[in-house]
Amino acid sequence: MALQKKGLGQARTQFRLRDWGISRQRYWGCPIPIIHCDSCGDVPVPEDQLPVVLPEDVVPDGAGSPLARMPEFYECTCPKCGAPAKRETDTMDTFVESSWYFARYASPNYDQGMVDPQAANHWLPVDQYIGGIEHAILHLLYARFFHKLMRDEGLVSSNEPFKNLLTQGMVVAETYYRTLENGGKDWFNPADVEVERDAKAKVIGARLKTDGLPVEIGGTEKMSKSKNNGVDPQAMIDAYGADTCRLFMMFASPPDMSLEWSDSGVEGASRFLRRVWRLAHAHVSAGLPGALDVAALNDEQKAVRRAIHLAIKQASTDVGQHHKFNTAIAQVMTLMNVLEKAPTAGEQDRSLLQEGLETVALLLAPITPHICHALWQQLGKPGAIIDAQWPKVDEAALVQDSLTLVVQVNGKLRGQIEVPASASREEVEAAARQRERAALHRRLDHPQGHRGAGQAGQHRR
Secondary structure (H helix, E strand, O other), X not given: OHHHHOOOOOOOOOOOOOOOOOEEOOOOOOEOOEEEEOOOEXXXXXXXXXXXXXXXXXXXXXXXXXXXXXXXXXXXXXXXXXXEEEEOXXXXXXXXXXXOHHHHHOOOOOOOOOOOHHHHHHHOOEXXXXXXXXXXXXXXXHHHHHHXXXXXXXXXXXXXXXXXXXXXXXXXXXXXXXXXXXXXXXEEOHHHEEEEEOOOOOEEEEEEOOOOOEOEEEEEEEOOOOOOOOOOHHHHHHHHOHHHHHHHHHHOOOXXXXXXXXHXXXXXXXXXXXXXXXXXXXXXXXXXXXXXXXHHOOHHHHHHHHHHHHHHHHHHHHHHOOOOHHHHHHHHHHHXXXXXXXXXXXXXXXXXXXXXXXXXXXXXXXXXXXXXXHHHHHOOOOOOHHHOOOOOOOHHHHOOOEEEEEEEEOOEEEEEEEEEOOOOHHHHHHHHHHHHHHHHHHHHHXXXXXXXXXXXXXXXX
């Protein structure tokens, strides 16, 4: 600013953009459709010879691209002059193809070009992009550049490929190692290590299962090949099923935070699904009930139905607006606590439990699809649960006839009062004062008894 005022300079924004080298010396990328001719130079492969197909009898050995050692692949003739020529043996970076695949998905059967502009403009831009932090500086950036290129070429009309971004957290796990003589570290997989804990479950040591000798605990870090702390979920899937692993991963942390892998957490997810199964099995074994008569519910039944529709409302907001799957699962767990304690003696009770179990199945279906599909069928519902609509909130069920309010005097808890939901401020204050006067009379009439009760209450706290 000072230089500007003196006429000695002006502000300028500089952008630094690194060159994007799309060529890679490897086999598994997309072939670059260029032919090198000594006379004509670099010649594009004619359209009628596309696509260039990679040979399948290749064994990559890590010593550069095997295509450069396969004359049967690279020897060809120049499309212009017909002289002997050489096909390009480098392949494109895999980011090239993944930078525009979302547009191709909009018209997968189109054979007149890269994308069908009409279909692409109908479906794009993508509503929600989900990726790890490394995608934000690589794939996401490349995709934006590529999309603007397609826009300039008239293939799409939108300026940006994605509307919203959710950057998901990393999966982390404990690391274990031994220091080598040369100062390096030999890392061991957590599955090969036995952890020792004290009486308070605090980790006090670890040793390798194969030789029983101690290993160092390196701390919790992002799962990687270099630290050998990747966990193969197949063992957990074999033991508990895919639904349990999915539930654990969705519940353990918000999607934008790191997830620490925990075998005990997987066990906890399994226990919850078993609770759902047991309650549903007991309910179905007694026979499916008739339709629920909402108008005939008593106060206790209204409270249960309020919990059902409150779970629907909150889970819908958590998933649809905030992408907080962990809190949506927590809503289902809260609902399960209510359903397990709900009465089942009358037909209305059982019809209400039926609605609650259907709601549990629908809310969990995107996360635990297999068990929910089976529950849906057992609950007598037609079709597959994946085709069922997301449950709708009955706003009337959320209306409360009365409210329970806490009464405090000078910051001290004096008890609770129950007032009509439509009560005014004056009516609430009058009820609170009346309750406090009654409590005062009880303390005056029975001072010793009151003191003893207070002491007992303090002891319990």
